[in-house]
Amino acid sequence: QVQLVESGGGLVQPGGSLRLSCAASGSGFSINAMDWYRQAPGKQRELVAGITNGGRANYADSVKGRFAISRTNAKDTVYLQMNSLKPEDTAVYYCNGDLVEKATMLIMNYWGKGTLVTVSS
Numbered sequence: 001q002v003q004l005v006e007s008g009g010g011l012v013q014p015g016g017s018l019r020l021s022c023a024a025s026g027s028g029f030s031i032n033a034m035d036w037y038r039q040a041p042g043k044q045r046e047l048v049a050g051i052t053n054g055g056r057a058n059y060a061d062s063v064k065g066r067f068a069i070s071r072t073n074a075k076d077t078v079y080l081q082m083n084s085l086k087p088e089d090t091a092v093y094y095c096n097g098d099l100v101e102k103a104t105m106l107i108m109n110y111w112g113k114g115t116l117v118t119v120s121s
Helices: none
Strands: 004-007 010-012 018-024 029-039 046-051 057-059 067-071 077-082 091-101 107-111 115-119
Touching: 004 091, 018 029, 018 091, 018 115, 029 067, 029 077, 046 067, 046 077, 057 067, 077 091
Parallel strands: 010 115
Antiparallel strands: 004 018, 018 077, 029 046, 029 091, 046 057, 067 077, 091 107, 091 115
């Protein structure tokens, strides 16, 4: 079955950087609109960044100027570049978005299983 797979999480010191990736498993799918969410223990999941089908990027105020979302021209991978990381950025990060099956043009929404980002000295 089709899955979205996140990678790139880990432990980083405050002020450091990480780049998260989100890609569809298998072949024959392209990524249209895609969002990055995060959730810390005891807190609700929040939207941190998104990219539209046309490539327009949006950011939560808390990460604006520090994070950047991008998508490959082939629309096979979405990235979240995270700079100047703060302890409050610590969370499990999830990608969520629409995958297009190229053969049929069917569109379905998927969630990744998440990747943990820990910002600590």
